[in-house]
Each structure stands twice: as structure tokens, then as C-alpha cells.
Amino acid sequence: MTIKIYGDPGSGSRRRVTSAAKIMGIDIERVNVDLFKGESHTPEFLKLNPHGLTPVLQDGDIVIWEASAINLYLAEKMNSDLLGRTQAERFEVLQWMFWSGEQWRIFGTLTFDERIGKRFMGQPEDESIVQLAFAKIRAGAAVLDAHLAGRKFIVGDHLTLADIDIAAPFSQSARSKIPLSEFPNLVAWQQRLLDTVPAWAETKREVDERIDTALAGAGIAL
Template identity: 65%
Template sequence: MMAIRIYGDAGSGSLRRVTTAAKIMGIELERMAVDLFKGESRTDEFKARLNPHGLTPVLVDDGTVLYEASAINLYLADKVNSPLAGRTAEERFQVLQWMFWSGEQWRSFTTTLFDERVGKAVMGLAKDEALVGFAEGKLRAAATVLDRHLDGRTFMVGQALTLADIDVAAPFSQVDRAKFPFKDYPNLFAWHDNLLRSFPAWAETKAEVDHRMDSFLASVGVTL
């Protein structure tokens, strides 16, 4: 049987979501490096074979080709019947609720801030301050909801780690580089601090992202 392959860049917070979940579930992935900074995901061949959007991560498992990190993690959890997808029917729907919420109300705005504060710095372009203000306002509104939800909680859903935690934690991959205001929300910050302390896989992938990003920024002479 062919190994499950995952295509992505080590500096990607989205790849980090998949590699962390796979480690916790005991699933071995064959890593296929895609250099996003060199545009390797935007070639005609990549788009035709793996993802027409030219984005990573992408999973290939025999005849299955799947993109979007959340979908990949649900696919992997289904393969091994992992409790990361929720331990009961009710938990599973709560996990899905927060995963969908994270994509629409949370990570979309952190991605915008990353693009403005990091991406444009790399390209030597000026930030769009109106867009930065809009995205940060949306992000603060979402963080306020999260901070209330996490009051007295260790995890997003139930009493154990789920894919909801991994999805919501994803922006912490770039928190210092993109200057997300998460320290203003003590329950949110404490929750993530606990994830780093309690789950070695999350700390290991943080180190991988940091090394890749910091090395790249130094190579192009960008100080954030």
C-alpha cells in the first residue's frame, strides 16, 4: 500500500494543523516539500494534479486527492476512528461547528493580517491600513467570543483535545510575525499556552514553522 503523502511548506500553519493531528493520531505521513516562496504550488502541473487553487496542504492517499487542512484532518480521523473528531455524536457536531467557525470568522482575518504585515513586507509593498483596521476589528470581535467560550475551559469542546482546538490554534503559528492581538485575551492565551505545554506535537511543529519562516525572512533581509 502506498504511503499517505502530504504536500506542503514547513512554514505553513495549515500544514502544521495536519502534521500535528497526524502525529497525535499515530498516522505516518510522507512529507512532500512544496516551496510556497518559490511558487511551486502555482505551477500548471501542480494545479492540474493536486489543487486547482494552487494552495497547500494537499493529501494524496492511493486514489484520493484532498485539499483544505480541515477536510484532510477529518479524513485522517475517519481512517482511524480518532476521538479528535469528537467522542459522541453531540461532540462531533460541536467540533464541526468550531472548525467551520474558525474558517469563516477567525482564520480568514488572521490570513489577511499576515498578508498585509508579513507578505507585503517581503514584497516591499505598503500595507493597506484600512484593510488592516477592518481585519483587526473582525479578529478582535472573534477573539472576544473565544475568550468568553474558553472561560473555565481547557479545550474547545468537551474534556479533551479535538480538531476544533487545532483549527482555532492555527493562527498562533504566525502570532508574533503578524502581530495578532491575542495577548489582550487572557483565556485565549492561557488555552493556547496549555496546548503547547500538554501536546509535544504542537510544540514540535511550532519549532518547525518558526525555523522555516525565520530562515526565509532572514534570507530576504526582512525584519518585522
């Protein structure tokens, strides 16, 4: 049975899952959920995830939401070294994934919601929220920039789920203008992922096409 992944093509979180699946050679069925039309809040979808958020994995009777949990499930299923090649690497990967969820990605998402999402609802952004998010992003980026000095990847000498999780804010950074360009090691690492991980570059094109089309359709110019 093919694994189903529910999500919107413009979602950076779905991007994390579809990229990881592609890298691991997993055959998935993409079930599009249009977030702009509220399809994640239909009664049918809420049976999959009561939070009304994507992505969601369905593998037979198994249903998992939250992109990081989905990627951990897929990596375990495939015994993939995206989860680390040694026990020490595995725990370091988990450390960075948890850090990313609590200290990093949330602020990129918050900025997108304020600067882009509110435009679709005809609401002004709250500058105080944006500045709070920027302060948190800069604090996290400083840690990452120092960590990446002399490194090609977040953990060890190869791509892991930590890279995929932490790279997620770059999915919308050009639109939300989060201050990542201030950190050269971080910028170089992200470009290296685009240059050397075909799945990451491919999913960037998917996100760009989806969001840019939605913006144009709504008459929103950034």
C-alpha cells in the same frame, strides 16, 4: 501506501495537518512545496489543487485539499476521538471548525499576507485592511475568550480538531502582531496546548525556523 502531505513547512495550515497526523499516529510522507518560490503554481501541482494552495493530501487515488477537510478525512480513517467522543461532541467540533474557517482563521491569514507577505514583494501594507482584520479578530477572540473561561479545551474535556483549527492563527501571531494577547483565557489555552500536546510544540518550531530563515534571507526585520 504512505499518505503524502504536500505543503510548506512555514504554513500554519500544513501545521494543522502534520500535528493532527502525529497525534493520531499516522505515518505520512511530507512533500515540501516552497511557497516563496511559487511551487504551488506549477502545472504539476495545479493538477492536485487548481487553486494553487497547500496543504494537499494524496492517499492512493484520493486527493483532498483544505486542511480541515484533510484532518476530517484522517480522523475518520483512524476513528479518532479528535473528531469527538460522542455524536453531540462531533457536531460541536464541526460547528467550531466551520466557524473557524469563516469567522476566525481567515483574518489571521489576511493580516499575515498584508504585514509579512507584502514585504517579500516589496509592497507596503494597507493599514485599512489590517484594521478591518483586527476588528474581526477581536470580535472572534471575545467569543472564544468567554467560551474558554473554566475550560481546558474548545469541546468537551479533551483535545479535538476544533482546538487545532482555532489555534492556527497563533502560528504567525508574534510576527503579524494580531491582538490575541488582549484575551487571557485564549492565551492560557494556547500555552496549555504547547505545554501538553508535543506535536503542537514540535510543529511550532518547524514553522518558526522556516519563516524566520525566509525573513532573514530576504533581509526583512520585523
